[in-house]
Amino acid sequence: MARQTFVIGTAGHVDHGKSTLVKALTGIDPDRLREEKEREMTIDLGFAWMTLPSGRRLSIVDVPGHERFIKNMLAGVGGFDAALLVVAADEGPMPQTREHVAILDLLEIRHGLVALTKSDLVEPDWLELVIVEVEELLRDTALAGVPIVPVSAVTGYGLDALVRVIDQVLDQVPPHARSGKPRLAIDRVFTVAGFGTVVTGTLRDGELEVGQEVEILPRGLRARVRGLQSHRTRVDRALPGSRTAVNLSGVEVEDLVRGDVLTVPGWLRPTMLLDARLRMLPDAPEPLEQNDEVDFFVGASETLARVTLLDAERLEPGMVGWVQLRLQEPVVAVRGDRFIIRRPSPSATLGGGIIIDTAPRRHRRF
Numbered sequence: 001m002a003r004q005t006f007v008i009g010t011a012g013h014v015d016h017g018k019s020t021l022v023k024a025l026t027g028i029d030p031d032r033l034r035e036e037k038e039r040e041m042t043i044d045l046g047f048a049w050m051t052l053p054s055g056r057r058l059s060i061v062d063v064p065g066h067e068r069f070i071k072n073m074l075a076g077v078g079g080f081d082a083a084l085l086v087v088a089a090d091e092g093p094m095p096q097t098r099e100h101v102a103i104l105d106l107l108e109i110r111h112g113l114v115a116l117t118k119s120d121l122v123e124p125d126w127l128e129l130v131i132v133e134v135e136e137l138l139r140d141t142a143l144a145g146v147p148i149v150p151v152s153a154v155t156g157y158g159l160d161a162l163v164r165v166i167d168q169v170l171d172q173v174p175p176h177a178r179s180g181k182p183r184l185a186i187d188r189v190f191t192v193a194g195f196g197t198v199v200t201g202t203l204r205d206g207e208l209e210v211g212q213e214v215e216i217l218p219r220g221l222r223a224r225v226r227g228l229q230s231h232r233t234r235v236d237r238a239l240p241g242s243r244t245a246v247n248l249s250g251v252e253v254e255d256l257v258r259g260d261v262l263t264v265p266g267w268l269r270p271t272m273l274l275d276a277r278l279r280m281l282p283d284a285p286e287p288l289e290q291n292d293e294v295d296f297f298v299g300a301s302e303t304l305a306r307v308t309l310l311d312a313e314r315l316e317p318g319m320v321g322w323v324q325l326r327l328q329e330p331v332v333a334v335r336g337d338r339f340i341i342r343r344p345s346p347s348a349t350l351g352g353g354i355i356i357d358t359a360p361r362r363h364r365r366f
C-alpha cells in the first residue's frame with residue numbers, strides 16, 4: 001500500500017511569509033499557542049496539516065526561530081520528506097535564506113520546492129529576476145532544479161498550483177525503510193489532562209506500538225507506550241516517517257527534555273565522543289582550528305563540543321575533513337546521522353556532516 005502520510009519542513013528568511021503561507025494552505029495558524037490545542041487533546045503534531053489533492057495527508061512543520069529551524073530540520077532528517085523554501089518575491093534571497101539553503105544542502109535534503117510568495121507586491125519582470133536569483137542560489141546544492149512556484153498568501157494566487165506541485169514532489173520521495181528499530185528524537189514534551197506525559201517527534205526507521213516498552217536516552221529511563229497519535233489520528237501502530245505523539249506511562253514530564261531520544265530498550269548508548277566527516281560551508285565566516293569550541297546539533301539535541309581535526313591543521317571554508325568531537329553533554333546518535341556545527345558567538349553556521357563512529361578510540365592529539 002502506498003504511504004499516505006508525509007512531512008514537509010518550511011525554511012526561509014524571517015518575515016518572508018512562512019507562517020502566513022502555511023495558514024493560507026491549511027487554515028491553521030502555526031503561531032497559535034499550542035497549549036490551547038493540547039487542552040482540547042487535539043495535538044498539533046505537524047504544527048499544521050492538510051489533505052493534498054492526491055488524498056495524501058501532509059504535516060507541515062513550520063519552525064519560527066533560527067535555532068529551532070536547525071534542530072527541527074535535524075530531528076526530521078530521515079523523517080522530513082521534503083523542504084518548502086519560502087522566499088518573499090519583493091526581497092528575494094536574504095542571508096537567512098542562504099543559510100537555510102546551505103543547511104538543507106549539508107543535510108542532503110534532496111526533495112523540495114520553492115514558494116515565491118508575496119508575488120502580489122512585485123511586477124512580472126521583477127519576479128523573473130528573482131526566479132533566476134533563486135535558481136542560482138540552489139545551483140550546486142542538493143535542491144538544484146526544484147520547482148519554483150510564484151504565490152501570494154494574501155490574494156490566494158498560485159496556491160492551487162503550489163499544492164499540486166507539492167504532490168508532484170512527494171511522488172519522487174522513496175518509501176521509508178520499515179525494517180529498523182524505532183527512534184524518535186523528542187522535540188516537545190508536555191502533559192495532557194487525563195492522559196499524562198506526551199512527547200512528539202518524527203519517527204525514524206522503525207515502528208512503535210501501543211503497549212510497547214521503550215527507553216528514553218541519555219538518562220536511560222524505561223516507560224511504556226500508552227497511546228499513539230499519528231498525523232492527528234489515534235493509531236495502534238506508528239509508522240516510520242510520521243509525525244508522532246507518544247503518550248507514555250512510567251515517566252514524568254520533569255524527567256524529559258527536548259533532544260532526548262525514545263527507542264527500544266538496550267539498543268543505543270549515549271556517547272560524548274564521535275568521529276565524523278565534516279564539510280565546511282563555502283561561506284563559513286572563519287576556518288575551524290584545532291580545539292575550537294562549537295555548538296553541535298544532532299537529532300533534536302544541542303551541546304557544546306571541542307573539535308579535534310584528524311587530517312589537517314585547520315579546515316578552511318569549503319574544505320572537507322575527518323574530525324573527532326568531544327561533547328560536553330551526552331547525545332544519542334547512530335552511524336550515518338547528520339549533524340550541524342555552529343560558531344557559538346557571534347552565532348553562525350560553520351558546517352556539518354555525517355557521523356561515522358559513535359564509540360571511537362579517543363584521539364590523543366590533546
Ligand code: GDP
Nearest residue numbers: 013014015016017018019020117118152153154
Ligand atoms: P514568517 O516570519 O516567514 O513566518 O513571516 P510571516 O508569515 O509572519 O509574514 C511576514 C509579513 O509578511 C506579515 O506582515 C504578513 O502579513 C506579510 N505577508 C505574508 N505573505 C504575504 C503575501 O503573500 N503578500 C503580502 N502582500 N504580504 C504577505
